[in-house]
Amino acid sequence: MNMLPILLKREFWEHRKTFFYLPLIILVLSAFFLIAVVGSVQIAGGDIIVSGSVQMNEEGLHHRSETNEYSNMPVNALFGEQVSQFALLAEDQRERMLNSAYLLIATPLVPVLWVVVFMYFLTCLYDERKDRSILFWKSMPVSDAMTVIAKLMTGLVVVPAIYFMAMMLLQLILFLTTVVVALGYSVDTWQTFVVPANIMTRWLQMTAFFVFVASWCLPFFAWLIFVSSWARSVPLAWVIGIPILLVMLEALFTQGEWLRAFIKEHSFPGGLISRLAGGVGDMFQQLLSVEFLVSLVLAALLLYGAVYFRGKADEL
Amino acid sequence: MSIVVQAQGVSKRYGGFAALEDINFTIQKGSIVGLIGPNGAGKTTTLKALLGLTDFEGQLNVLGHDPRTGRHHVMEHVCFVADVGILPRWLSVGEALDYVEGVHPRFNRQKAEALLAETNIRNYRQKVKQLSKGMVTQLHLALVMAIDVELLVLDEPTLGLDILYRKAFYDRLLNDYFDHETSIIISTHQVEEIESLLSHLLFIDQGRIVLDSAMDELANAFTEVWVEPDQVAAAEALQPIHVRDLLGRKCMIFEGANPASLADLGELHVPSVADLFVAKLQKNQGQQRGQS
Numbered sequence: 170m171n172m173l174p175i176l177l178k179r180e181f182w183e184h185r186k187t188f189f190y191l192p193l194i195i196l197v198l199s200a201f202f203l204i205a206v207v208g209s210v211q212i213a214g215g216d217i218i219v220s221g222s223v224q225m226n227e228e229g230l231h232h233r234s235e236t237n238e239y240s241n242m243p244v245n246a247l248f249g250e251q252v253s254q255f256a257l258l259a260e261d262q263r264e265r266m267l268n269s270a271y272l273l274i275a276t277p278l279v280p281v282l283w284v285v286v287f288m289y290f291l292t293c294l295y296d297e298r299k300d301r302s303i304l305f306w307k308s309m310p311v312s313d314a315m316t317v318i319a320k321l322m323t324g325l326v327v328v329p330a331i332y333f334m335a336m337m338l339l340q341l342i343l344f345l346t347t348v349v350v351a352l353g354y355s356v357d358t359w360q361t362f363v364v365p366a367n368i369m370t371r372w373l374q375m376t377a378f379f380v381f382v383a384s385w386c387l388p389f390f391a392w393l394i395f396v397s398s399w400a401r402s403v404p405l406a407w408v409i410g411i412p413i414l415l416v417m418l419e420a421l422f423t424q425g426e427w428l429r430a431f432i433k434e435h436s437f438p439g440g441l442i443s444r445l446a447g448g449v450g451d452m453f454q455q456l457l458s459v460e461f462l463v464s465l466v467l468a469a470l471l472l473y474g475a476v477y478f479r480g481k482a483d484e485l
Numbered sequence: 486m487s488i489v490v491q492a493q494g495v496s497k498r499y500g501g502f503a504a505l506e507d508i509n510f511t512i513q514k515g516s517i518v519g520l521i522g523p524n525g526a527g528k529t530t531t532l533k534a535l536l537g538l539t540d541f542e543g544q545l546n547v548l549g550h551d552p553r554t555g556r557h558h559v560m561e562h563v564c565f566v567a568d569v570g571i572l573p574r575w576l577s578v579g580e581a582l583d584y585v586e587g588v589h590p591r592f593n594r595q596k597a598e599a600l601l602a603e604t605n606i607r608n609y610r611q612k613v614k615q616l617s618k619g620m621v622t623q624l625h626l627a628l629v630m631a632i633d634v635e636l637l638v639l640d641e642p643t644l645g646l647d648i649l650y651r652k653a654f655y656d657r658l659l660n661d662y663f664d665h666e667t668s669i670i671i672s673t674h675q676v677e678e679i680e681s682l683l684s685h686l687l688f689i690d691q692g693r694i695v696l697d698s699a700m701d702e703l704a705n706a707f708t709e710v711w712v713e714p715d716q717v718a719a720a721e722a723l724q725p726i727h728v729r730d731l732l733g734r735k736c737m738i739f740e741g742a743n744p745a746s747l748a749d750l751g752e753l754h755v756p757s758v759a760d761l762f763v764a765k766l767q768k769n770q771g772q773q774r775g776q777s
Contacts, residue, residue, distance in 0.1 A: 175587025308536065310558070483540075
């Protein structure tokens with residue numbers, strides 16, 4: 170009987186707030202913000218003087234200068250002019266600007282995803298011991314190995330996939346917004362906004378990047394699960410404390426920095442960016458390196474340890 | 486009869502404290518075993534060891550598996566209800582049904598829903614943390630009773646529940662659930678409550694088994710005598726394991742004595758399990774003190 174789907178569901182039920190509602194809220198807020206920025210300029214439209222005078226009464230002189238600056242120019246004309254100017258830019262410039270916009274709209278979800286996955290792995294085998302529910306979970310015919318695999322899959326695949334979908338949705342909203350706006354002006358919508366958005370390539374690259382980060386940071390995630398499986402209190406202290414101690418010992422006795430660099434590069438996706446300057450090709454090159462092989466072996470050992478301690482685990 | 490559980494020399498230490506010391510017992514198929522002992526005697530530890538929920542030393546065989554290495558195999562045939570709620574607080578009733586249905590090949594969902602229909606639980610969207618203590622136990626029992634298992638392990642299942650519910654619980658256990666193919670082991674420190682449904686007794690005290698007997702052998706092994714006032718000295722000479730006062734008379738319990746030889750001392754009775762429990766415990770604790 171393949172019980173993986175129900176085990177993944179069970180993880181989702183427990184963490185509905187951070188796995189689903191949190192990205193949903195960020196998605197809605199970001200989309201709202203995007204549409205508000207574009208929409209306010211569009212809707213304010215016809216008579217800037219009216220809205221300007223209202224603002225002036227409420228907030229004083231600050232807005233008067235702004236109002237004066239554009240006082241002769243209806244906003245839709247201003248926006249239209251910007252759209253037209255954008256259409257006149259060179260293609261690579263447009264691509265660069267759009268690229269920034271697409272990255273920017275998805276950016277808030279990335280650190281949130283990292284924190285959510287971090288906290289999930291850190292507590293996935295600790296909380297069940299603390300609240301005694303381990304006695305219920307272990308009274309079901311689910312092996313410890315299966316439990317650990319389900320938890321690894323949750324943090325490595327399920328949660329990133331949900332956040333990834335939220336990012337894609339946001340970029341799709343941005344895409345549709347630019348297209349709808351462009352249709353209102355006399356520009357070539359296809360050449361101006363659709364082609365340089367590279368939406369399909371972008372998503373393929375993002376997927377590749379996610380797969381790469383998930384594999385690259387595997388020892389880090391395995392380390393979190395491992396600590397979570399045996400720590401009797403404050404798993405966070407062990408998760409941070411032991412690597413710091415090891416790095417200090419390394420510096421003290423070997424004067425080396427290999428471990429320090431290894432930990433740094435495999436913990437935070439940020440540390441990877443420099444390695445990936447060449448794009449997708451670089452990723453696969455990294456995945457064939459000896460260092461990556463070492464990290465996989467390390468991850469496997471840590472996961473094996475987590476299964477072992479789950480087997481011994483009792484309520485706290 | 487086949488053996489469901491066999492424990493040989495099972496010990497468990499927490500630091501310097503011996504929670505279990507050289508525990509030996511067997512559970513036969515179709516028996517209802519009462520594991521009876523005061524708080525802290527090692528009841529929960531014994532049950533957790535045979536479920537593979539805690540580590541131990543010695544040999545334990547549960548349905549052909551060592552629970553330390555084959556817990557998930559054991560759990561296909563064994564169910565467990567703990568003394569206090571162990572269902573996670575965030576789980577909803579419907580999710581609990583979905584989960585057990587998904588992971589347990591012997592779970593019958595219709596049966597669980599029928600059992601739940603007889604409880605106060607109506608809303609499947611309710612979470613465990615919104616249920617009262619009694620309702621959480623009812624939910625857990627409904628889940629467990631809908632699983633076709635060979636051994637049911639109940640650790641103080643009615644602790645903290647009111648008397649009406651406790652009575653109904655044991656009635657249902659005996660009438661609806663127990664079918665002589667299943668074995669049940671129940672731990673409790675309230676003997677009277679389950680005395681009538683047991684087929685076998687295990688007394689545990691300070692990590693040791695102090696009595697291991699079938700219920701129908703108790704009458705042969707133990708005799709209670711309401712001693713006549715003039716026979717007290719003669720009775721005490723026969724070394725009763727327990728003496729108490731009852732309506733101005735001495736009431737003594739003898740172990741392994743021939744009833745015929747006791748008949749002259751006074752009225753003979755079969756001791757109640759509760760009195761026997763007190764007798765064995767006092768004897769054991771006296772021995773423990775004597776040793777130390």
